Amino acid sequence: MMGRMAKKKHVKGAGSTPATVQLEHAGVPFTCYEYEHSNDDMDDGYGIEAARKLGFDEAQVFKTLMADTGSRRVVGVVPVSGHMDLKALAAAVGDKKAAMADPKVAMRESGYVVGGISPFGQKTHHATVLDDSALAFDQILVSGGKRGFSVGVNPHDLLAVLDATAAPIATW
Template identity: 45%
Template structure:
């Protein structure tokens, strides 16, 4: 049981598993296809580095649909920073306790500030990584934000 699943004990959610292909180029899209999920409901977890502005924490987490890409300027604006960039893989893994491709916004080793793309607010259920490759969790966006002290903001742009 991953730390993310431990956080959800007794809370409404569902767990879905699939056989992860190590050759898959994109983890979120692989999950959507393997599980037969609508890609706009599958969200990827991205650890980012902030610089400048009114920030208290330099590493943060952004959760956006796999159908789009993270708008780094929008994340910086939402977080009150001057600039945002994707964090190095080793920094993301150290801070969260998860491996890249299996980073969950829940149950991280070091609780990082969380922003969720506001498109999630229109959905009853979204899917996020369960803390390892091949494990997805379905839950309400409101529950995700409640458990991780997250905030909604317009973060994604469609590919």
């Protein structure tokens, strides 16, 4: 498993995606993690694949999901080991309800493909909510903007760069 993984510190220009460009522009320290994505490993989802191949606890690796509240779209960032509580996400942004956004809409508005959607560098900025479990870690991993590429960031930096909020939006 470790043989398929390449872990490296961020080097300016390496692994450049809109996500890393936003992080560089904000002056936020981050680490790039790459692994060989395989469609054969998709039984448990993209985020679980990343956690396993990179050797991180699933509670420290987060997936980026987009929901629609009826009046706007909202980005939720939750551990790959859990699910997003749509009612809690809606409440965190002052709305009453939310439903998962159509994957085609999420890809168009984020500028990324499903399985590679990063909370950073999205084409359209949306209100973003990070599950508060992230605050227990010095570093969390989120997609770096393509399948097989993650970035490690301090969750407080994620909140600052995205003007996001933290709230309990995950269920297990």
